[in-house]
Amino acid sequence: MAKKIVLSIVLLLVLGAGGGFAFLVLKSPNAAAPSSIKVEATPERLERGKYLFEHVADCGGCHSPRNPEKFAAMAPPERIGSGWSFPKELGFPGVVHSANITPDKETGIGTWTDGEKIRAIREGISKDGRALFPFMPFQSFAKMSDEDLYSLVAYLNSLAPVKNRMPRTELDFPVKYLIKFAAQPVTAKVSAPDRSDKVKYGGYLVTIAGCIECHTQLEKGELVKGMEYAGGHEFPIGNYVVRSANITPDQETGLGKWSEDRFVAKFKGHVNLTYENAPRSTQANFTIMPWHAFAQMTEDDLKAIYSYLRTIQPVHNPVDVHPALAPPQS
Ligand code: HEC
Ligand code: HEC
Structure with missing residues (x-):
């Protein structure tokens, strides 16, 4: 979308504010x-x-x-x-x-x-x-x-x-x-990914699951270049704030030291989570990571995701995932 927004801004300049405005408003998607x-x-x-x-x-x-x-x-x-x-x-x-x-x-x-x-x-x-x-x-x-x-x-x-x-x-x-x-017709056939290629299939799952959107910081609505999967995207909801974790393979601040077993276990640790038994949120545990949803992925799919995440660029970015909040003003 970024490129297209830039393009439309250029068009605005070229056509002059009036013409550009009319163009934007009248253009059909x-x-x-x-x-x-x-x-x-x-x-x-x-x-x-x-x-x-x-x-x-x-x-x-x-x-x-x-x-x-x-x-x-x-x-x-x-x-x-x-x-x-x-x-x-x-x-x-x-x-x-x-x-x-x-x-x-x-x-x-x-x-x-x-x-x-x-x-x-x-x-x-x-x-x-x-x-x-x-x-x-x-x-x-x-x-x-x-x-x-x-x-x-x-x-x-x-x-x-x-x-x-x-x-x-x-x-x-x-x-x-x-x-x-942003709207774009899909004209070609999209064939199923090759599941025997673990990294590629993991990449397919990661794309559909939207990991990058939550795990990358935004600036003016765009993912910050060079910070893909490095976390720090802040989600303030209700009384709580959580920041996404760094899931690049960086040794100190990411998942670099995580074994495949540890990765799978982290997800499977939430396999019995239901709406009824979910603990109450506190600032220390608040999250919007859909653990309940992803915990039910097959182990093979979680392993494929792990394999894919090992191949992305490590980024050193320490994240305070559950920041302490200032006491409410009274
Ligand atoms: C990250 C958030 C997000 C996810 C994940 C998501 N959606 Fe949406 N979806 C939206 C939002 C927001 C809109 C409304 C956009 C608007 O009004 O312009 C929408 C709109 C739609 C619409 C159009 C509805 C209408 O009345 O125009 C359909 C259909 C839809 N989504 C289906 C799905 C399906 C199926 C999935 C899962 C494969 C999905 N969405 C996943 C956020 C999401
Ligand atoms: C809706 C936003 C959202 C989506 C989508 C999302 N995450 Fe997260 N994720 C978070 C947040 C926020 C945290 C930090 C809080 C927590 O640990 O629950 C997190 C934490 C994690 C952690 C724990 C890291 C650690 O250091 O403890 C892992 C691993 C992870 N996410 C992997 C993934 C993967 C893989 C995907 C895609 C399959 C994904 N996430 C999709 C928001 C999201």
Whole structure:
């Protein structure tokens, strides 16, 4: 998206403020018509789709009302997929609401065709043709294989409908116009990744799981170059603040000294975590890392992720993950 924003700023300058403004407002997003595909729901697809939805892409992590008072800010299970209004402390350029993506006909996506769902998930265009705010990671989901995407859609169609009307996202100027440049049709077939190549398959999972987005600091809405996976991205939610950890292979400040066993065990340590038994949040344990979701990944997938993370550039960046908060002003 960065390049495209720069391009549009250049255009603004070239066309002059007036012409540039009209161009931005009138330009329609880069959208293709949705395909007419009807996804067949085989048992294999439903199983794979559930796995992707719940444990890899963690769609529920953004599309459910997360409760900051629960460990890992878990959301109540009966509200999964029904949408979330993002806390304004997160500093978005406007008010961002993820949508209700359950099949409810009035308030969810129950009347959408499969082609429209696919277009939203990987091309960033809503049913009505509006461009989606790219915090919805459609640019990463564009790398999801066609078969994985069909599995995901089959599973989405099988969710229990939840009635919950979500407000529309309202972005500030000029972001509300610039996002039109982020939408991008996917025209080529996306084939399944080769699972025998552990590093490559790990990279595929890491892309879909959005590790980089949470584990990299942002500056003006963009990931800071050279700091990929080095942590320090701050999430203030409710009464708490957490910063993401450095997960590069740096020896002192990252996962350099972590064995594969330790990595897998860290995730599997949360395998029995549920909304009901989740401990209460405190500033010392507060996190939005979806441990409950990722803990259910297969050991093979966690090992593939570990292998991939070993190959990224180590970055020395000490992070105080649970900073002490100043006592509230009275
Ligand atoms: C990092 C947060 C995040 C994740 C993860 C995420 N979404 Fe979204 N999604 C959003 C936001 C925010 C919007 C609304 C964007 C807007 O209004 O411009 C959205 C919009 C959508 C829409 C369009 C709904 C509409 O009414 O226009 C669909 C469909 C969707 N997401 C499906 C999914 C699926 C399926 C997954 C998992 C594969 C997923 N999302 C994962 C944040 C996320
Ligand atoms: C929604 C944001 C978010 C996403 C997505 C996310 N993380 Fe995290 N992660 C965090 C935060 C915040 C912490 C620090 C607090 C904690 O340990 O829970 C963290 C901590 C960790 C830790 C513990 C490191 C340590 O030193 O104890 C590991 C390992 C980790 N993440 C790996 C990953 C991997 C691998 C992915 C992708 C599969 C990922 N994370 C996706 C937010 C996220």
